Amino acid sequence: MAEQAGQNDHLIISHDSQHPANLICELCRKFYTLGWVTGTGGGTSIRKDDHIFLAPSGVQKELMQPTDLFVLDYPTRNYLRKPQQLKPSACTPLFLAAFDRGAGCCIHSHSQWAVLVTLLVERDLGKDACFEISNIEQIKGIGKGRGKAGNLGYFDTLRIPIIENTAHEEDLTESLEAAMEKYPDAFAILVRRHGVYVWGDNVHKAKTQAESLDYIFQLAVEMHKLGLPWKV
Numbered sequence: 001m002a003e004q005a006g007q008n009d010h011l012i013i014s015h016d017s018q019h020p021a022n023l024i025c026e027l028c029r030k031f032y033t034l035g036w037v038t039g040t041g042g043g044t045s046i047r048k049d050d051h052i053f054l055a056p057s058g059v060q061k062e063l064m065q066p067t068d069l070f071v072l073d074y075p076t077r078n079y080l081r082k083p084q085q086l087k088p089s090a091c092t093p094l095f096l097a098a099f100d101r102g103a104g105c106c107i108h109s110h111s112q113w114a115v116l117v118t119l120l121v122e123r124d125l126g127k128d129a130c131f132e133i134s135n136i137e138q139i140k141g142i143g144k145g146r147g148k149a150g151n152l153g154y155f156d157t158l159r160i161p162i163i164e165n166t167a168h169e170e171d172l173t174e175s176l177e178a179a180m181e182k183y184p185d186a187f188a189i190l191v192r193r194h195g196v197y198v199w200g201d202n203v204h205k206a207k208t209q210a211e212s213l214d215y216i217f218q219l220a221v222e223m224h225k226l227g228l229p230w231k232v
């Protein structure tokens with residue numbers, strides 16, 4: 001079985017640019033240029049049917065090739081493909097928490113804008129507060145909630161919960177899941193002094209929501225510097 005898990009290259013080799021193994025490598029190259037997956041941090045995972053595609057832990061995510069990827073059988077949680085000498089991303093249980101709630105793709109970013117927003121909220125509103133913003137056009141890039149059709153509107157309040165960081169990524173799972181249960185409509189959870197997890201029904205939704213949120217986090221930091229309120 002261990003021998004088999006080291007092979008199974010057919011699960012990750014494809015000429016289709018939309019194959020999850022190709023997409024993860026391409027997305028991580030793009031996210032590196034945005035400062036989301038710097039210095040081995042951050043990452044992306046995709047669920048396609050019963051297969052979960054995962055990056056290795058501690059590697060430069062922008063340099064990954066499809067042959068570096070792990071493939072997990074979602075129903076049994078057994079690895080179908082395990083590159084030798086590598087460990088799966090420490091974010092695996094966090095990505096699985098998103099997949100367990102219907103996501104098809106989960107993006108973990110170490111964006112400095114996300115980190116700064118968590119610090120501003122803590123200083124001004126306290127440790128238990130969420131990041132909240134309204135009356136910004138880009139809010140329309142975020143879905144209304146799990147199982148709900150359509151996106152938020154300009155006058156809606158976008159609310160992103162914030163959880164505290166832990167020394168080890170995998171120890172975040174419990175608090176991430178608790179926040180997902182408390183805020184079932186959220187498609188993202190910020191992690192204080194660390195970054196953000198963003199997910200969506202599919203790769204397109206996860207990517208556009210992650211881009212919209214990063215835009216909003218940057219805008220929020222700049223608004224704060226100018227003394228402008230996040231909610232009108």
Ligand SMILES: CSCCC(=O)C(=O)COP(=O)(O)O
Nearest residue numbers: 040041042043057058089090
């Ligand atoms: C300097 S990154 C520390 C771990 C982390 O936060 C992360 O996002 C990357 O974890 P991985 O195991 O996927 O390399």
Ligand SMILES: [Zn+2]
Nearest residue numbers: 041042108195
């Ligand atoms: Zn991280």
